[in-house]
Amino acid sequence: xxxxxxxxxxxxxxxxxxxxxxxxxxxxxxxxxxxxxxxxxxxxxxxxxxxxxxxxxxxxxxxxxxxxxxxxxxxxxxxxxxxxxxxxxxxxxxxxxxxxxxxxxxxxxxxxxxx
Numbered sequence: 001x002x003x004x005x006x007x008x009x010x011x012x013x014x015x016x017x018x019x020x021x022x023x024x025x026x027x028x029x030x031x032x033x034x035x036x037x038x039x040x041x042x043x044x045x046x047x048x049x050x051x052x053x054x055x056x057x058x059x060x061x062x063x064x065x066x067x068x069x070x071x072x073x074x075x076x077x078x079x080x081x082x083x084x085x086x087x088x089x090x091x092x093x094x095x096x097x098x099x100x101x102x103x104x105x106x107x108x109x110x111x112x113x114x115x
Contacts, residue, residue: 009067022059023102024109030056031110034103037088039096042103044087045077052083060087069095 009016027034030046037043046052053076060072069091077084091099 019063023106026056026059027106027109028112031106034107034110036100036103040091040093040099042089042099042106044089044106045084046087047079047082047084049082053085056085056087069098 026046027044030048030052031044032047033043033045035043046056053074057074060070060074064070064072071090073088073090075086075088077086089099089102
């Protein structure tokens with residue numbers, strides 16, 4: 001499973017596999033549902049231990065710093081244990097293919113498919 005990085009990404013090429021591994025770790029451990037709301041909007045329901053929200057916000061901020069076309073919105077949800085949240089990811093129409101690739105990867109990793 002590959003992930004095409006758009007030309008506008010400013011993350012150094014050597015760091016890209018590490019960032020992708022961070023997203024894979026998040027999807028593999030915390031993603032409970034991944035939905036394509038529209039071609040430019042994806043929604044992920046995440047659950048995990050205390051600190052999940054801070055970790056997601058940190059990863060989203062770092063990703064936005066290099067790929068400014070992403071808009072991440074983190075919405076905390078009620079959780080019986082640990083933390084739960086909804087992560088909305090939005091992009092302009094010009095980057096819908098990037099979001100589709102990210103959404104497909106998130107769903108596959110969450111389902112246990114190897115990246």
